[in-house]
Amino acid sequence: MIRPHAARNPFSFAGAAIGRRPGYFAVFTALAHVMMAGSFMRQMPSRVLFMLGVTAGIPAQNADLSLPPVDAAAGRRLQAGGERVASALAHYSTALRLEVENNPRAALEHYLKALEVDPSNASLAMHTAELAYSFRGRETAVALLEKTVEANPDAPEPYLNLARFCATYAPDDPFENDRAKLTLDRALKRFPRSAEVHGFAAVTLLSQGQRDEAARVLDGAARQNVSDSQHWLTLGRAAQKVWPLGQAEMREEHTARVNVFFQNALRHAPADDEAARLEVARYYLLTNQLRPARDLCLEISRQTGSLQARKLLHRLHESFEEKEQALRVLEKIVEDAPDDVEYRRMLARAYELREEYARAAPHYETALQKGGGSAEDYLHLGETLLRAYLNEKLIEFCKRSAMLFPDQAMFHVQAAMANRALQQWDDAVACFEKAAALAESNQAELVNHRFYFQYGVTLERAGRHEDAGRMFEKSITVTPKEDVEAAASAMNYLGYMWLELDRHFDKAGELILKANELQPETPAYVDSLGWWHFKKGNHTEALRELERAVSLIPDLQAEDAEIIEHIGRVHLAMKQPQKAIEAFQKALSLRPEDEKVLRQIKEGLDKAGK
Incomplete structure (x- = not known):
């Protein structure tokens, strides 16, 4: 049996031939694989490569080197001295070479010679018919495919190839009988329990605008009593095209009709048929039937430990916002894979x-x-x-x-x-x-106001205050006008740094006042404003601003102890030791972690006489 290439998807309409049986032309396929190792492969058109079982990035399958059985008709034809085999191989080899050389007309003659040896071969006949259509017309091509049907009447592939060809290449005579429909009817009668035939017929009719006829074919298939899960999955794939689930107004009705096929597949799939059960689960997931998808994946995971089922289950737990379950499944997936x-x-x-x-x-x-x-x-x-x-x-x-x-x-x-x-x-x-050196030369976008701010903080912590001041000023200068928060933060930080160092009081005041103008009612900035008044000796004004800062904080935290400590120091300066002690004790009760703040609280308590 001549076997030029693997069977293609029966539901494809892109020139896909259908044929399954292995044959002696697989010998040439093996030879072709050797040829492909060199530059010859790079020159082959994609159609020829596909015929040889090779697609881009996909290794070809091992060649089937078997010959037809001796008692088979094809086998008897190939016995006579080997001449027919050798001749057929030579023609097939020449045809492939001519296609590579972009000479399909000449290739057709050699394909026809090769097909004479085994006219029942569906794949070779289909490819030859498509070339014949280009150079000898539609009737010649159809005759080739009809001959294949006659030579192989017990296989569905020749019928489907003929129907596909007639559906794809319209006749010149508009009054000619619908040969594609007639061929499909013949196939349905001859193979009444074939999912491949029913699915192909439904999709072909759909492509011709006969949705009702396509639905009738699948409705008939749905009433059959077949206990093969793959049978039902094949029909289910076709059903999703006939009853599309993306149409919102028909979604409920269509889902109910398509579900029948996948439910039958699940019912007839044994517990160890992971592939079939997972396909049903994926169908449920992709059609947004999340609860049955989750339940099925959970069942498969428990029964088989399937990694793929657990991956789907993780997604489903997340869809249901079952965060803990999703995390546990994910942890187990990573542990096992x-x-x-x-x-x-x-x-x-x-x-x-x-x-x-x-x-x-x-x-x-x-x-x-x-x-x-x-x-x-x-x-x-x-x-x-x-x-x-x-x-x-x-x-x-x-x-x-x-x-x-x-x-x-x-x-x-x-x-x-x-x-x-x-x-x-x-x-x-x-x-x-x-x-900074690297960014300024090739990553200027990195040297922005945030970079300079963090650089300034680092310099300040390192004790390089003047350098830090320059970095903060750079940060303020390059801050975008719309980023008010960043600008106010840098101004307040720099102004407070100068206050703590007892330097540049006027500049510090300008920065702190501007920060408060940009973002009023910010506790940290109001604290800095109060501290600036304190440093200038304006104790009353300082106390008012510091107490305002505290009032802006609904729930005091450890980091707010510094503001309370500031209030205590103002009270000390105002000769109010008892109020100072109360403030320092309150600050201490917040349990600050900053060692500097803790030290200043203890020093304040000592000065207040506590």
Whole structure:
């Protein structure tokens, strides 16, 4: 049996031939695979490659080297001295070569010679008919396909090829009988329990605008008593085209009609038929029937431990906002499939959304080790390590990342932030210097107001206050006008720094007043304003602003202790020791963690005589 290429999708209308039986032309397929190793393959048209079982990026199947049985008609034809076999192979080889050379007319003659050896071969006949249509007309092509039907009457493929051809290539005579419809009727009568025939017939009729006829074919198939799950899945795929589920106004009716086929498939699928049951689950998922999809995936997971079922189940738990169940399933998937980079990243993301950064970081790192990643992926892991306070690990990670991506300045920024968190001020400043030098040359967008602000904070912590002041001023200068919050924050920070250092009082006042103008009623900025009045000796004004700052905070936290401590110091300056003690004790009750604030509270209590 001649076998030029694998069977194609019976529901495809893109020139797809249908044929299944192996044959001796598979010998040539093996030869073709050898030819494909060289430049010959690169010159072949895609149709020829597909005939040889080769598609882009898909390795060809192993060749079937078997000959037809001796008692078969084709086998007897191929016995006579081997001449017919050799001749057929030669013609087939020549035809393929001529197609590669873009000479289909000449190739047709050799395909016809090869087809004479085995006229029952559906695939070869279909391809030959399509060439014949181009060079000898439709009637010649149809005659070839009719001959294939006559030579192989017990197989559905020749009938379907003929019907597909007649449906695709319209006759010149508009009064000619609808040969495609007649052929489909013949096929349905001869193969009344074939899902392939019913599905193909329904989709073909649908393509010709005969939706009611297509529905009639599938309704008849739905009444059959067949216990093969694949039979019902084949019909279900066709049913989704006949009764599309994307039409909102008909969705309920169409879903009920299509469900019949998938429910039958599920009913007849044994528990170990994972592929069939998963196809039903995917159908439920894609048609937004989420509850039956979830229940089925849960059942499959429990019965077989199917990884694919659990992957679907994870998505379904998320659809139902069953966060804990989704996380448990995801954790189990990664445990059982540790090399699945996609799901490992999904698990890391799930932890990240729960702000469990220390749990997310190792999975992001493993995903990079196993699947690689871009500079953005490495930066994301760096950010996760920073959020997890894994600063020592982040510093080492940034060193390696900077070697992989030497032009990426942001790794030096992340290293600077990690060093700063460890109070390694000089190292932090050095990292910012590297980042600034690199960014200013090739990443100007990085050197923005936020960069200069963080650089300024680092310099201030390192004791380099004048340098810090210049960075804060740069930050203020380049801050976009619409980013009022960032501008006010930088102004307040710089102004308060000068107050604490007892420097540049006038400049500090201008900055703090502007910050309050930009964002009034902000407790931190009002606190700075009160402290500026205190530094100038305006104690009454200072107390009023500081108490206003406290009033703006509905629920005092540990970080607000500094404002209360400021009030205590104002009371001390105003010779009100008892009120000062009350303020310091209140500040202490907030349990501040800042050592400087704690020290100032204790000093204030000592001065107040407590």
